[in-house]
Amino acid sequence: MSLFGQSNNQDDVCIFSLKGSLDVSVQKALKDGLDKLLDPALPDLVVDLSAVTFIDSACLGTLAAFLKTVRKAGGDFKLASLCADVRSIFQITRLDTVFELHDTVHEAVASFFK
């Protein structure tokens, strides 16, 4: 099962989705996929996490490292549509204070233009 869903560009923001369980077994696939998605010319990204059921510390680390890379490139990486379980993991690790979490993809994209 593929980890990454379709990606597309909207107003120069790259929108993509992840699905399934983001655990240590898919950490490498996640890292590789994210690296491929980052276009240094258009470094703003939004990920739709509505189909993600689980995330562990390994994949959290990967997402955190990716956020660091994106911000270095002058962009931002925002997360949208997290289910309650996944959102609580961001809260426990206090990563909700460094990632922007949005209720919907639309809201996340709009936040780039505020």
Next chain:
Amino acid sequence: MTTKIAFTVSDLSDVMTVFEQSYACLTQHTLKKKLPQAMVADLKMAFVEGVANAVKHAGEIKNRGAVKGVWWLSAKSIGFEIYDHGKGFALNRIKPPNPNKLSVSGRGILLLKQVGDGLVYRCGKTRNVLRFTRSLVPHPGAAGLELISEISGDILRQAPLEEIASGLLTRVAELFAVERASLLVYDESLDRLKLVAAKGIKTDKPVLLRPGEGVSGYVFQHGKSLLITDTAKSLHRTKGRRRYKGRSFLSVPLPPLPGQADGRPFGVINLTDRRDGKSFSKKDLALLGVMAGQAAIALYVRALLAQAALDEALRRDVQTVREIQLSFLPSTAPQVPGWDVAGRCEMAASAGGDYVDFIAKGYWLYVVVADVSGHNLGSAMTMANFRSQLRAVLNFESEPGQILAWLNHSLYEDLQVASHFVSCLLLRIDTQMNRVEVANAGHYPPVFFSGLPFMDEAGLVLGIEPDSLYRVMKAKLSVGDGLVLFTDGVIEAMNNEGSIFGLPRLISEVGDGKKSAQVIVDRLVKKAMAFRGNLRPPDDMTVAVIKPLA
């Protein structure tokens, strides 16, 4: 009884499957009720982190081909042990990572600690053990909080007390797995504990208990919880024996609410007849105590909301009174041939005690300025009463002094009851002859435009003596002259430096008096309001001006 299941993870990609299988195997025959979804998510999280820890830090898969361990489940807890053969580490030395550093690793142990109720890591000679425990017994505080969140909807929609109490009791009874439960609330007007919710107890008529009567009355009176492990032995003292068939009984007071000066409990909550037939424990008592605290808060919030709704109704009532009161006051200057007259009243509060009116009777024009003590709803009612009495007296009496005497006489009893008094200035103007007669009941005398006060002889304010008499003083006004009438709110308006507006300032604002009466009135009110500071509560302000034109 504890169920145990061994597990092996030989590839990290299998970790989720191993969790699903172990969990299903462990729980399918032993658990009557499914664990909450959130708890299962936490267990999954902990398991993945525990296995990953053994793989990353001890190299279990690389060195030994698999991570091994055991799951267990008992009535009180669920958890697992994961074994590793690495160097080991000191759990308490691992600090939570700084989120801002966005580091790749270091969050596993933090997650394990956060989602469990116990995490132990022991380094042994042959192997190290990571032991994760999650309690299945609700934490007292958590149970209380859940209770609040569950019934908050009922509270916010201001459901009746009985409905909220019944919701509360149902949930408490479920949590403790009891057949019978009751909730009693103290009714101050009856001096009785009143049964507001019951489960498993049939009641045909209202249940009312005296403080001190029965177990509930005892708990209420002493404000102390009661745990009876064997009702057969203990209840003879409280005469409550016949009511309870179970052997164990738990009774806890609902703590007093803020503002309850005597510290009396809000009510009592009782539980009995555990479904498993066992006795209650001290832990149960502690848990019920916590829940009773939460229940009291919930009921208190409901009472506050009810009070807020009442306040809102009262605010609307006050607004209505204000509207009625404003309709009494002259909205436009009355048209009187040969005279220019105007009056204005600015109320400080939503309902005030000042009053100004012009009443024409033939060629006579009556001008009245009055001030009821206070400016609350009571003052407004007194003012309304004053107004209707004045109009009634004017139907049979025309002389100003007599009118005030009649008014005083008829208002005396009402004013005594309400602890109010009224200062009042009544002028009768002969609009053809330009003659003014003034009767004064303890009010500031009118002032001529020139600054001279009208020489009057003020009688007592209305409402002090039943038979006060009021003398009438007369004067003739010529064109270019006029009178200003006002209440103390104008002349005594105080700024933040402690100076009062005063008569000289009032006279200087009147100027030569050539402007229209309305302009002068508006100017005086505006100036006095601008002068007034904010150190003292504002008073009503009333001004009236009369001047002959020919």
